Amino acid sequence: MSLRPQRIVFDDVWGCLRQTVEKVLKLNSVRRDDWNSSFTDVYSICVAFPDPLADRLYSETKLFLENHVKSQLDEFNCYMNDMNDSESGENQLLHKYYSAWKNYSQGLEYLNYLYLYLNQQHIKKQKVSEAEILYGNGTTPLTISQEQMEIGELGLDIWRLLMIQNLGDILVKQILQGIERDRVDNCLTSKDIATIHGVIHSFVMVQDYKKKGNLQLYESLFEGKMLEASGNYFTSQASKLLQNCSVSQYMQEVIRILEEENVRAHKFFHISSIQKLKKECEDRMITDHKNFLYSECKEMVSNDKRDDLRNLYVLLKPIVDGLKELIQILLEQIKNEGAESIMNLKGENIHIQFVENMLQVHQKYENLIVETFKNDPLFLSALDKACASVINSKLSDGKTTCRSAELVAKYCDNLLKKSKSTECEIETKLSKSITIFKYIEDKDVYQKFYSRMLAKRLIHDQSVNMELEEVMINKLKQACGYEFTNKLHRMYTDIGISMDLNNKFNQHLKNVNDELSINLAIKVLQAGAWPLGPQTNITFAVPQEFEQPIRKFEAFYNTSFSGRKLSWLHHLCAGELKVSLAKKSYLITMQTYQMAMLLLFENCDTMICKEVREVLQLNNDNFQKHLQSLVDQKLLLIDTEKIEDSSVLSLNLEFTNKRTKFKITASMQKESPQQEIEQTITQVDEDRKLYLQAAIVRIMKARKVLKHNALIQEILSQSKVCFAPSIPMIKKCIESLIDKQYIERTANSSDEYSYVA
Amino acid sequence: MHFLGMDDEDKSSDNEQSKPDKMFTLKRWNSVAMWSWDCSTDTCAICRVQVMDACLRCQAESKKDATNKDVTCVVCWGECNHSFHHCCISLWVKQSNRCPLCQQEWSIQRLSS
Ligand SMILES: [Zn+2]
Ligand SMILES: [Zn+2]
Ligand SMILES: [Zn+2]
Numbered sequence: 118m119s120l121r122p123q124r125i126v127f128d129d130v131w132g133c134l135r136q137t138v139e140k141v142l143k144l145n146s147v148r149r150d151d152w153n154s155s156f157t158d159v160y161s162i163c164v165a166f167p168d169p170l171a172d173r174l175y176s177e178t179k180l181f182l183e184n185h186v187k188s189q190l191d192e193f194n195c196y197m198n199d200m201n202d203s204e205s206g207e208n209q210l211l212h213k214y215y216s217a218w219k220n221y222s223q224g225l226e227y228l229n230y231l232y233l234y235l236n237q238q239h240i241k242k243q244k245v246s247e248a249e250i251l252y253g254n255g256t257t258p259l260t261i262s263q264e265q266m267e268i269g270e271l272g273l274d275i276w277r278l279l280m281i282q283n284l285g286d287i288l289v290k291q292i293l294q295g296i297e298r299d300r301v302d303n304c305l306t307s308k309d310i311a312t313i314h315g316v317i318h319s320f321v322m323v324q325d326y327k328k329k330g331n332l333q334l335y336e337s338l339f340e341g342k343m344l345e346a347s348g349n350y351f352t353s354q355a356s357k358l359l360q361n362c363s364v365s366q367y368m369q370e371v372i373r374i375l376e377e378e379n380v381r382a383h384k385f386f387h388i389s390s391i392q393k394l395k396k397e398c399e400d401r402m403i404t405d406h407k408n409f410l411y412s413e414c415k416e417m418v419s420n421d422k423r424d425d426l427r428n429l430y431v432l433l434k435p436i437v438d439g440l441k442e443l444i445q446i447l448l449e450q451i452k453n454e455g456a457e458s459i460m461n462l463k464g465e466n467i468h469i470q471f472v473e474n475m476l477q478v479h480q481k482y483e484n485l486i487v488e489t490f491k492n493d494p495l496f497l498s499a500l501d502k503a504c505a506s507v508i509n510s511k512l513s514d515g516k517t518t519c520r521s522a523e524l525v526a527k528y529c530d531n532l533l534k535k536s537k538s539t540e541c542e543i544e545t546k547l548s549k550s551i552t553i554f555k556y557i558e559d560k561d562v563y564q565k566f567y568s569r570m571l572a573k574r575l576i577h578d579q580s581v582n583m584e585l586e587e588v589m590i591n592k593l594k595q596a597c598g599y600e601f602t603n604k605l606h607r608m609y610t611d612i613g614i615s616m617d618l619n620n621k622f623n624q625h626l627k628n629v630n631d632e633l634s635i636n637l638a639i640k641v642l643q644a645g646a647w648p649l650g651p652q653t654n655i656t657f658a659v660p661q662e663f664e665q666p667i668r669k670f671e672a673f674y675n676t677s678f679s680g681r682k683l684s685w686l687h688h689l690c691a692g693e694l695k696v697s698l699a700k701k702s703y704l705i706t707m708q709t710y711q712m713a714m715l716l717l718f719e720n721c722d723t724m725i726c727k728e729v730r731e732v733l734q735l736n737n738d739n740f741q742k743h744l745q746s747l748v749d750q751k752l753l754l755i756d757t758e759k760i761e762d763s764s765v766l767s768l769n770l771e772f773t774n775k776r777t778k779f780k781i782t783a784s785m786q787k788e789s790p791q792q793e794i795e796q797t798i799t800q801v802d803e804d805r806k807l808y809l810q811a812a813i814v815r816i817m818k819a820r821k822v823l824k825h826n827a828l829i830q831e832i833l834s835q836s837k838v839c840f841a842p843s844i845p846m847i848k849k850c851i852e853s854l855i856d857k858q859y860i861e862r863t864a865n866s867s868d869e870y871s872y873v874a
Numbered sequence: 875m876h877f878l879g880m881d882d883e884d885k886s887s888d889n890e891q892s893k894p895d896k897m898f899t900l901k902r903w904n905s906v907a908m909w910s911w912d913c914s915t916d917t918c919a920i921c922r923v924q925v926m927d928a929c930l931r932c933q934a935e936s937k938k939d940a941t942n943k944d945v946t947c948v949v950c951w952g953e954c955n956h957s958f959h960h961c962c963i964s965l966w967v968k969q970s971n972r973c974p975l976c977q978q979e980w981s982i983q984r985l986s987s
Binding site: 696768 | 908
């Protein structure tokens with residue numbers, strides 16, 4: 118064989134080549150020699166001298182292929198004629214078509230290879246020159262009447278035009294009948310299935326070589342009709358089921374059908390149809406009957422029918438807005454159940470009931486959402502919404518403000534004070550209280566209550582465990598940030614610092630060879646951090662017995678720090694007094710004022726009330742309440758029924774008590790809880806203003822210049838963790854910062870501020 | 875520091891037989907004191923925040939500098955005995971070197987510790 122272009126007689130060469138082409142297409146065996154010489158024939162035609170004959174070869178081959186396909190089509194006509202007669206006839210056509218297609222597409226692949234030279238040198242080159250023309254580089258303006266394709270592609274196109282164009286509708290009709298049978302009685306043989314699958318995919322494969330629109334035939338010829346037929350099937354199935362199914366049964370059936378259809382789609386269709394078929398099934402069986410599905414929603418939620426809810430979720434999840442109603446119903450249910458659980462709480466332990474009942478509701482629904490709704494964030498946010506709404510709503514009487522903050526704080530106080538549980542149990546409960554805490558809008562109100570209760574625990578040594586106190590403060594810090602717990606933390610640290618100070622003081626006394634007459638333990642608190650209110654109107658003439666230790670400690674303290682002054686909170690002090698009477702001695706724990714009163718009787722047996730009060734310089738309130746407790750204990754005797762200025766007090770020398778060590782618990786706090794709550798709330802307002810001012814300074818320092826509305830938005834988003842400030846309050850704070858010259862209005866705009874460094 | 879601690883030993887354990895010479899003996903005292911800066915006013919006249927708390931600027935920055943806030947925001951006394959946050963008065967004197975309360979020339983007497 119020679120690679121040099123030669124003069125050839127086309128008809129001769131094509132005559133030989135054509136025989137091979139025919140064998141290849143019919144999948145008859147071709148001898149290697151014949152194959153090789155045919156391969157060369159293609160080459161020599163394409164490079165023939167003087168004129169290449171590639172175009173002629175192309176059109177002869179095209180004609181040949183067309184004739185080949187036409188004759189195949191003719192063979193099918195007999196099956197088409199009797200297609201209405203018998204089922205087997207129909208199946209026959211599908212089978213015949215499929216096997217013809219299989220052979221043809223296989224033969225075409227070989228043929229494409231045989232025409233390698235034509236495909237690569239002639240057709241590809243032609244495509245390149247086409248591009249040149251398009252971009253204006255070409256030197257020979259060449260008009261191409263008809264675009265040429267590679268032989269394989271040409272063969273597929275011929276099949277599409279001559280075979281599928283003619284037979285398509287009948288094929289599709291029969292495919293759909295087959296699928297219908299598969300749906301109804303599932304009786305297709307594996308050969309039937311392979312055939313249907315093959316025929317369907319032939320619609321894809323004839324256009325598969327195209328880069329764009331390769332599914333166009335599949336979609337227009339087959340997919341649309343398939344979806345329509347499937348839709349009708351689903352509609353009729355749905356109405357059949359609706360006639361005798363409960364919602365629960367219906368859902369199970371639909372889920373089963375969805376699964377079956379998924380299997381079916383994989384079995385027969387092109388992968389692009391799987392989602393579409395699923396969507397069709399959902400539209401016809403779920404969306405069209407949404408109201409039916411919703412009809413028992415409420416009952417499922419309230420009766421905790423988890424299987425049904427799980428099915429409902431699975432079905433509604435893919436539907437646009439399908440879950441909305443379910444979520445709304447769940448939200449209402451949680452709200453109602455939550456509100457009910459904390460309604461009409463009575464007794465001493467309202468705070469415990471409040472937190473634990475609310476937690477129970479929260480846990481129940483959180484668990485439901487995890488187990489049934491796949492932890493769907495939409496459901497979780499409904500849970501949050503519902504809990505927040507319950508916890509922040511006013512209690513049933515409608516008059517009082519929301520007490521949640523106070524109750525949750527009290528719950529923690531109770532845990533940290535009473536030591537019945539183990540440390541681990543307490544910590545777990547504290548963590549859970551944070552769950553409820555997070556829903557409180559006015560977290561700063563909680564903080565106020567918490568800090569008051571913490572102050573009492575720390576001052577009166579009532580904490581179960583100092584480590585737990587710190588653990589809890591850290592939990593709050595984690596939830597709300599440093600600022601929120603700043604003061605709590607300072608209180609906590611004061612206790613540690615005080616312990617240290619006491620040790621240093623004792624060491625100091627030892628060093629200077631001094632000794633106190635009493636066993637002294639002092640707590641030094643920093644003003645501002647502790648919520649103790651103003652101490653101004655509390656007067657007290659400190660008895661001599663206390664003077665000496667106080668002076669010594671103050672002297673020691675002033676050498677340790679500069680610029681500090683100490684004031685003594687005697688109303689918070691307590692101690693042990695040894696009372697030695699004729700028969701017995703007693704060690705009695707009592708408050709400082711009570712000790713001071715008793716100490717007056719060291720050297721005299723009787724005293725007039727007025728005298729006692731004036732010596733001690735106590736205000737009437739404090740005087741009355743502490744004296745009363747001593748009278749109640751019968752340590753002091755009084756000659757009148759009520760305490761009056763002229764009443765005569767005498768020490769009860771006959772006093773007896775079975776116990777030698779005991780405690781007088783004179784009303785430690787006279788403040789009624791209601792007063793305390795009101796005080797707390799007014800304090801909250803002051804702190805909010807400071808918080809907002811700090812926030813504004815922080816924001817303005819970072820941003821330098823900001824519009825009014827932008828500033829408001831930033832403030833709202835920053836303070837969200839603590840409370841929801843009112844706009845008038847924010848405006849007041851902005852004004853006050855302008856007064857103090859931290860910020861100013863910019864010259865060019867009245868609603869813009871800039872930071873003053 | 876056990877307020878209810880009944881277990882600590884008597885310092886001067888009396889014997890029950892002999893009659894005590896004093897009827898009342900103070901055994902133990904748990905006392906509470908509060909410290910504050912030795913200032914004539916509680917609030918800083920410049921930022922109008924309690925001198926015990928950090929000044930407004932320091933509070934605004936607390937998020938960045940959480941732990942040593944108390945250390946950095948100290949109180950400053952002038953020779954006139956007026957006191958302010960050191961942060962506040964330092965910025966103030968850049969504009970006018972006079973005490974905002976008494977108009978005397980400002981000079982630092984001492985800082986808190
Ligand atoms: Zn200041
Ligand atoms: Zn500062
Ligand atoms: Zn001054």
